[in-house]
Amino acid sequence: MRNSMHHQAGFSLIARVLHWLMALMVITMLFVGAGMVATVSERHAWLLQLHKPLGITILLLVIVRIGVRWAHGTPPLPSDLPLWQRLAAKLSHLALYALMLAMPLIGWTMESAGGYPVILFDGVTLPALVEASPGLYSTLRFMHTWLAYTLFLIVQLHLAAALFHVLVRRDSVMPSMSTGPLPGAKRSKG
Amino acid sequence: MTRKLSKPPYLFLRLGSIAVALIIMATAFAYVSGWLDPQRLTPDRIINTFEANAGIHEGYRRNHAKGICVSGEFVSNGNATGLSRASVFERGRRVPVVGRLAVPGPNPVIADGKPLVRSFALRFSLPGGEEWRTAMNAMPVFSVSTPQAFYEKLEASKPDPETGKPDPRKIAAFFAAHPETQAFRDWAKTAQRSSSYANLAYNSLNAFRFIDASGNVQVVRWGLVPEAPFTPIRDAQLKNPDFLYSELQARLEQGPLRWHLVVTVAGPGDPTDDATKQWPDSRRKVDSGTLTIKRMQDQEHGACRDINYDPLILPEGIEGSDDPLLSARSATYSESFNRRAREQAEQPPSSASTDDAHDDSQETQS
Numbered sequence: 001m002r003n004s005m006h007h008q009a010g011f012s013l014i015a016r017v018l019h020w021l022m023a024l025m026v027i028t029m030l031f032v033g034a035g036m037v038a039t040v041s042e043r044h045a046w047l048l049q050l051h052k053p054l055g056i057t058i059l060l061l062v063i064v065r066i067g068v069r070w071a072h073g074t075p076p077l078p079s080d081l082p083l084w085q086r087l088a089a090k091l092s093h094l095a096l097y098a099l100m101l102a103m104p105l106i107g108w109t110m111e112s113a114g115g116y117p118v119i120l121f122d123g124v125t126l127p128a129l130v131e132a133s134p135g136l137y138s139t140l141r142f143m144h145t146w147l148a149y150t151l152f153l154i155v156q157l158h159l160a161a162a163l164f165h166v167l168v169r170r171d172s173v174m175p176s177m178s179t180g181p182l183p184g185a186k187r188s189k190g
Numbered sequence: 191m192t193r194k195l196s197k198p199p200y201l202f203l204r205l206g207s208i209a210v211a212l213i214i215m216a217t218a219f220a221y222v223s224g225w226l227d228p229q230r231l232t233p234d235r236i237i238n239t240f241e242a243n244a245g246i247h248e249g250y251r252r253n254h255a256k257g258i259c260v261s262g263e264f265v266s267n268g269n270a271t272g273l274s275r276a277s278v279f280e281r282g283r284r285v286p287v288v289g290r291l292a293v294p295g296p297n298p299v300i301a302d303g304k305p306l307v308r309s310f311a312l313r314f315s316l317p318g319g320e321e322w323r324t325a326m327n328a329m330p331v332f333s334v335s336t337p338q339a340f341y342e343k344l345e346a347s348k349p350d351p352e353t354g355k356p357d358p359r360k361i362a363a364f365f366a367a368h369p370e371t372q373a374f375r376d377w378a379k380t381a382q383r384s385s386s387y388a389n390l391a392y393n394s395l396n397a398f399r400f401i402d403a404s405g406n407v408q409v410v411r412w413g414l415v416p417e418a419p420f421t422p423i424r425d426a427q428l429k430n431p432d433f434l435y436s437e438l439q440a441r442l443e444q445g446p447l448r449w450h451l452v453v454t455v456a457g458p459g460d461p462t463d464d465a466t467k468q469w470p471d472s473r474r475k476v477d478s479g480t481l482t483i484k485r486m487q488d489q490e491h492g493a494c495r496d497i498n499y500d501p502l503i504l505p506e507g508i509e510g511s512d513d514p515l516l517s518a519r520s521a522t523y524s525e526s527f528n529r530r531a532r533e534q535a536e537q538p539p540s541s542a543s544t545d546d547a548h549d550d551s552q553e554t555q556s
Contacts (some may be wrong), residue, residue, distance in 0.1 A: 021263070028220070031218070031219065031222050033221040034219060034222045034223040035223070037232075037233065037520075037521075037524075037525075038222065038223050038224035038230065038232050038233075038234075039224070039230065039231070039232060039521065040232065040233055040236065040337045040439070040517065040518035040521045040522060041514070041517060041518075042229075042512075042514060043517075043520040043521060044233075044518075045502055045510060045516065045519045045520060046516040048520075053344075091394050092208055094512055114498070114527070115497055115498070116498070116500075116503065117319055117320060117321045117503060119320075122506045123318075123320075123506035125318060125319040125320055126319075127319060129320070133496075134496050134530075134531035134534045134535060135531070135534065135535035136529050138528070138531040138532040138534070138535040139535065141528055141531070141532075142532075152219060156215060156216065159211065159212065159215070160208055160211075160212055162207060163207075163208040163211060167198070167204040167205075167207065167208060168198060168201065168204050168205065168208075169206055170198060181361075181492045
């Protein structure tokens with residue numbers, strides 16, 4: 001695997017900044033999305049106005065982040081981590097990246113299919129990705145909702161795993177994403 | 191890492207705090223989603239109430255279900271450039287318009303002579319992909335000022351299972367509890383139905399903010415003023431449940447229909463958050479240009495079918511006001527659109543509609 005070839009025990013600074021920034025944005029986005037469709041109050045209008053530019057920002061950042069991950073790789077997981085936890089880590093990270101990429105694209109395509117102008121902010125309207133089509137809109141609207149719930153569950157799993165590493169295993173995983181490499185954990189592999 | 195992990199102290203406390211963190215996050219999400227808060231007024235609840243009152247007419251709007259698609263253009267005369275920097279108001283600007291004339295209520299085959307109010311929704315397609323959507327009604331004020339009151343009115347109009355009609359006592363009780371409805375009721379008592387969609391004035395009712403080139407804000411309402419003079423409905427027209435369609439067709443064969451888009455500027459102290467209150471007649475009015483309607487199509491096949499006339503889809507230079515109905519209309523229209531889009535997708539274009547008791551005159555939605 002490409003990432004285990006890298007001789008580093010922590011994520012690069014840019015990867016760590018992107019991780020925490022996007023964690024905040026994705027969680028905000030999930031709550032904004034859930035909240036805006038569940039109210040007729042003024043919150044609906046301003047949450048919707050926040051949802052679109054935030055979604056496009058996440059799309060741009062996740063593209064940068066995939067590039068950073070490609071270039072720098074990831075630090076190795078603790079060598080004593082059971083196989084199923086390694087697999088769970090790989091699969092959940094893959095799902096997180098896929099959803100961070102897919103959700104804004106589905107949202108943008110869905111709004112285009114619904115015949116809505118995709119307004120980022122005053123005077124800036126994104127081009128429609130597809131022709132207006134209620135059938136396509138309906139399918140994408142369904143996907144946007146259910147993939148959002150899926151993303152929320154995977155974020156919860158990710159949080160549970162992170163806390164497990166901090167509180168129970170007390171290993172190198174959280175330091176690799178927070179303070180950077182642990183002094184005692186350098187070049188543990190390879 | 192080669193060090194062997196030892197079992198940490200207070201293991202159950204540690205696992206317990208992970209569980210607590212997850213539960214807090216999930217509970218917050220459930221609350222925001224409205225799952226722990228059944229009293230909250232959601233778009234779903236309002237649309238469900240429309241459906242409970244009138245049944246589901248698949249593929250149609252949940253309100254103002256019966257309508258006609260129209261199209262034409264708006265030509266600006268430049269008079270409103272001082273009020274809003276929206277490109278639609280630039281002098282000589284021509285923008286294509288897809289509109290929809292409709293009667294209120296969830297029944298797509300209601301007799302045209304029945305409802306008192308009629309509506310006109312427009313979508314202006316501005317340069318650069320911007321749009322201005324507006325849904326106007328032919329009345330001077332709205333009946334209620336808040337989404338909650340709208341919902342209560344809907345609940346009060348629920349048909350009695352015995353008679354199939356709304357219970358007049360419940361309606362009376364609603365009006366008694368809502369004195370803000372008085373202006374609307376006074377108007378409704380004396381208003382006459384017109385002979386046509388073409389000779390009515392349609393009003394935004396809700397207030398909006400116009401922003402000019404220097405960033406100054408004016409609160410406005412707008413309306414369409416017809417060139418055709420008002421004439422009341424004729425008895426012969428009432429025999430045809432679709433007379434508004436044939437009447438409009440006859441007019442358009444003679445030539446295009448015109449309205450003036452008139453912007454009314456709020457004075458100091460005029461309510462901007464209350465669509466039940468008219469502004470004084472003396473307020474400054476600006477005729478911003480002419481809407482010309484040239485063609486019509488039935489709504490099952492016309493370009494307006496797939497447009498959600500969300501009143502908060504606005505171009506740069508126009509914003510929503512503090513009127514609470516705007517956000518509610520936006521949220522609720524969106525839910526109505528989601529449902530009818532789904533129904534259209536599920537219903538093959540060739541299948542006949544059998545969704546309601548009035549289907550003998552019903553065309554199929556694609």
